Amino acid sequence: MKKLLFLILLTLSNIAVFAQNGTGPEMADVFRSSGKIYVVVAIVVIILAGIAIYLFSIDRRLRKIEKEK
Amino acid sequence: MKIISQIAANFYHFLQRQMTRMWWKVGTIILLFYTLIAGFLLGVPDKFILNETIRNLYFHVPMWMAMLSVFVMSVFYSIRYLDKGLEKDDLAAVECVNTGMFFYVLGLLTGMLWAKYTWGAYWSGDPKQNSAAIAFLLYCAYLVLRNSIDEEQKRAKISAIYNIFAFPIMIVLIFVIPRMTDSLHPGNGGNPAFGRYDLDGRMRAVFYPAMAGWSLLAVWIATLRYRIRLIEYKNNSLD
Numbered sequence: 001m002k003k004l005l006f007l008i009l010l011t012l013s014n015i016a017v018f019a020q021n022g023t024g025p026e027m028a029d030v031f032r033s034s035g036k037i038y039v040v041v042a043i044v045v046i047i048l049a050g051i052a053i054y055l056f057s058i059d060r061r062l063r064k065i066e067k068e069k
Numbered sequence: 070m071k072i073i074s075q076i077a078a079n080f081y082h083f084l085q086r087q088m089t090r091m092w093w094k095v096g097t098i099i100l101l102f103y104t105l106i107a108g109f110l111l112g113v114p115d116k117f118i119l120n121e122t123i124r125n126l127y128f129h130v131p132m133w134m135a136m137l138s139v140f141v142m143s144v145f146y147s148i149r150y151l152d153k154g155l156e157k158d159d160l161a162a163v164e165c166v167n168t169g170m171f172f173y174v175l176g177l178l179t180g181m182l183w184a185k186y187t188w189g190a191y192w193s194g195d196p197k198q199n200s201a202a203i204a205f206l207l208y209c210a211y212l213v214l215r216n217s218i219d220e221e222q223k224r225a226k227i228s229a230i231y232n233i234f235a236f237p238i239m240i241v242l243i244f245v246i247p248r249m250t251d252s253l254h255p256g257n258g259g260n261p262a263f264g265r266y267d268l269d270g271r272m273r274a275v276f277y278p279a280m281a282g283w284s285l286l287a288v289w290i291a292t293l294r295y296r297i298r299l300i301e302y303k304n305n306s307l308d
Contacts, residue, residue: 045102
């Protein structure tokens with residue numbers, strides 16, 4: 001468990017390093033500066049959380065049925 | 070040869086043991102949360118035509134990786150079936166293909182949507198698209214072939230052999246032929262790839278976890294389907 005936590009920490013540690021965007025081709029800078037991109041991210045996170053809970057519940061039910069056998 | 074079969078046997082038992090375990094499923098979800106958040110928020114290189122759709126690398130490409138992972142497992146179980154003749158290995162092989170087909174469709178659809186905004190049309194007859202469609206039919210034929218045979222052992226044996234041959238053909242169609250012709254797809258036909266030289270560190274940091282995460286998710290769904298199928302099979306054989 002300790003190792004796993006350490007791994008997650010390391011994986012996430014690079015988020016802070018990358019922040020700027022150069023000028024050049026048009027990117028979604030307005031979208032990002034208005035802050036609304038976080039709304040999309042939040043929605044995606046909710047969807048994934050739902051799918052995760054759904055899959056884990058199927059897994060649990062299956063394990064119960066398998067134990068009955 | 071003996072060593073290979075020993076490794077295969079060990080891998081088989083490893084999969085059997087880990088199937089009902091929790092740790093890798095938790096890991097899968099953590100990886101996916103990371104890639105979905107970082108995939109939108111981390112910086113990407115600014116490129117013309119691609120613009121923000123360069124982020125598709127984090128979402129479209131892993132669909133194909135997920136498909137590939139379960140198809141490889143399916144071939145593994147098919148070989149195992151031909152070797153040992155256990156019915157449950159055949160069930161594992163077909164459920165892996167079923168899950169792979171789901172991700173195949175997602176890959177095709179996301180690719181088409183992206184093509185609309187970068188190439189101008191959902192379907193432009195690009196070699197990559199056409200080969201992907203042919204390979205899709207190849208696997209559809211696998212499922213049709215299976216369902217057309219009533220006798221259990223015959224069905225398992227024929228579909229296992231078909232599956233083993235379909236896999237390399239699918240690989241050649243999707244990953245080799247488009248590279249040799251003038252496909253528009255990134256990485257093919259001399260187009261800039263998200264490969265060794267183009268993919269910068271920022272993208273790698275999301276791309277590789279995304280590949281691993283979605284692959285594991287596909288394997289997880291395949292194991293769920295397999296466990297349901299196994300219970301159905303046992304119930305049917307009791308009657």
